[in-house]
Amino acid sequence: LDPAPEDPIFELYMHDILGGSSPTARPITGLLGNIYNGQVPFAKQIGFVPPQNGVAIPNANGAMPTVNGINGIPLGTGLSGTAFSGQNLNGIQTQLGPDGLSLGFGTITVIDDIITSGPDLGSQPLGKAQGVYVASSADGSTQMMAFTAMLEGGEYNDNLNFYGIYRIGSAMSHLSVTGGTGRFKNACGFAEVRPLIPAGQHFVDGAEMLLRIIVHLKY
């Protein structure tokens, strides 16, 4: 996809952090969202420990959930995926729901992620990415994403809207740019989204997913 000359290109780094002490996203519905928020009756608030000899469902980073572990992050939500989402990490099978679709299918996560100019969370902040992603495949391998990048510069008026399917675990996903405001008025185009391993991986403190978004715009 060599960008045509008139395609202005720029890069955004988006930090999506689930659980831990300073998350930027929250699963709000679907079975997993409800477990995370304790809306499923008798469900544990964080980290699902099944009754005796039940099967433990791994966390977003594949590790077994500790009940009150520091990073007691929700199960199988988020963009980094877990064993249960079909990639058979260290032998843990995909957990299916009663209808034969994956347990987390349909989990809606609301995001207020941080956008920076470089891969490091501490690098120059550009703004916020606000919106939702929805676990949209039966085997838990994709998330439908719909969000707006609100880029600071004056009055937060420079917004870019993204929509499309993020493929967990794959090196490259494509989202469409469905519009923009301010500087990005009438923009359309697409974005290449690559998952990176965040530098200070918040392993102990929640699970961070770092996305490198290369935006190709056409006006």
Added chain:
Amino acid sequence: LDPAPEDPIFELYMHDILGGSSPTARPITGLLGNIYNGQVPFAKQIGFVPPQNGVAIPNANGAMPTVNGINGIPLGTGLSGTAFSGQNLNGIQTQLGPDGLSLGFGTITVIDDIITSGPDLGSQPLGKAQGVYVASSADGSTQMMAFTAMLEGGEYNDNLNFYGIYRIGSAMSHLSVTGGTGRFKNACGFAEVRPLIPAGQHFVDGAEMLLRIIVHLKY
């Protein structure tokens, strides 16, 4: 709307199957979504049978739900609609929620539907339609749809995004194409969506809704 000459047109057939043994969609929230997933405490998992002399709520195909009937599919969710969605099939009144809006108003269903080249589920598969639809009218007669058609061809990079209101029970609905990637880079346009009666109607095994989508694109 006679398509302008430069409008490339093509057809997709989308199979949306709820309940039964091999569903492709799952209602995840809203009253009906929660009843279907048994997240409403003391709610029956499939097929809502009210206590003594209560009113039974019909299934998606208007039939009375049998408690453990084979096709105990969720109530009034999906694209085929039910009596409760305003069309007064065999005299069953629209069931209203406590706020006077229809019971299923707001039910969110997540889809991972199958796209084929022909109307038959067995015809050549083209890819998947992943996204959501939301019951978006007070009388339960429409669904807001937001999904991406991921058309196979190499690396799943040819995606088309659809957004708009599907009108249950009407011969034609119009959705917008809000963007695309790969082959459909920078696409926009609209789609005519017609409901068809699927050949082997999965009457006994869940309820299939077959949509014929005629896509008109402009780049």
